[in-house]
Every structure is written in structure tokens, then in C-alpha cells.
Amino acid sequence: MRRVIGLALTMSVLAAACGSGPSQQALDSNQLPATTTTTEPPPEGVALVEISNGAFSPANLELDLTTTWIVEFRNEDPPREYQITSRTPGLFETPILKPGDSFQVDFSKFPPDLYRYNTFLGNQRIPGLVDTRPTR
Secondary structure (H helix, E strand, O other): OHHHHHHHHHHHHHHHHHOOOOOHHHHHHOOOOOOOOOOOOOOOOEEEEEEEOOEEEOOEEEOOOOOOOEEEEEEOOOOOOEOOEEOOOOOOEOOOEOOOOEEEEEHHHOOOOEEEEEEEEOOEEEEEEEEOOOOO
16 A cells, blocks of 8 residues: 555656746746757758767768858767868868857868868767769
8 A cells, every 4th residue: 555655656746847847937038948959940051061979960961052152060969079170181170169069161162072071989980071063
């Protein structure tokens, strides 16, 4: 009998805790909660490459330079930090991107080509590719 009462009491406490919503103060402020993810599409001319779970998404990006010429690299992989480096020496290198940080590269400044880049997770190299060639 004690187990049944204890179980019922525990279940009611859990149901109350899980069913709670925002505080009245949060409701009165009428503001959206802060978040680290972006639900808005990137601005015109910008393609987004996210780093999440130790991988680029998309890993292979095809750009039509007439409509999209900037690639924004965004770190969405807490608690890891990344530095992205072009495989073409001197083309681009990002600063260290902490979770939520981003960096943009303008590919209209470079001739149409295949541009490979990478970052490291420990000793593992994580590759990525941007293809700006007009005909594929």
C-alpha cells in the first residue's frame, strides 16, 4: 500500500513539473525567448553551411554566382570550437568559431572553380567543398 501511495505521489509531482509553462512574468513581457538557432532564412545572396555533430551541412555546396555568392559558415555544435581553412593556401581562414559564431566568405572575388576547405575535430579532418563553376 505504501508503494502505491509513494508511486502516486511521485507521478503527480512529475506531472506537475513537466506540465508547467512559462512564468507569468515571462508571459507579461511578451518577448520571444532567446535561442542559439536561426529559423530565418539567410539574406539574399548568402548560402548557409552549418557545422553540427562534427560535420558540415551541406558538405558539398554548389553556388550559382548570379544568385548566391556569399557562404556563411556557422558553428551550431556546442561545446566545440572550429577553425575552417581553405585547402587553397591563402584563400581564406576563419577565426576560431565558438558555438553560435559565424564567418562569411565572398566567392564572387574568386574565379569559378572547386574550392575545398576543412576543419579538424581532434585529429580527424572534416572536409567540405564549394563548387562555383557555371557548368557542372
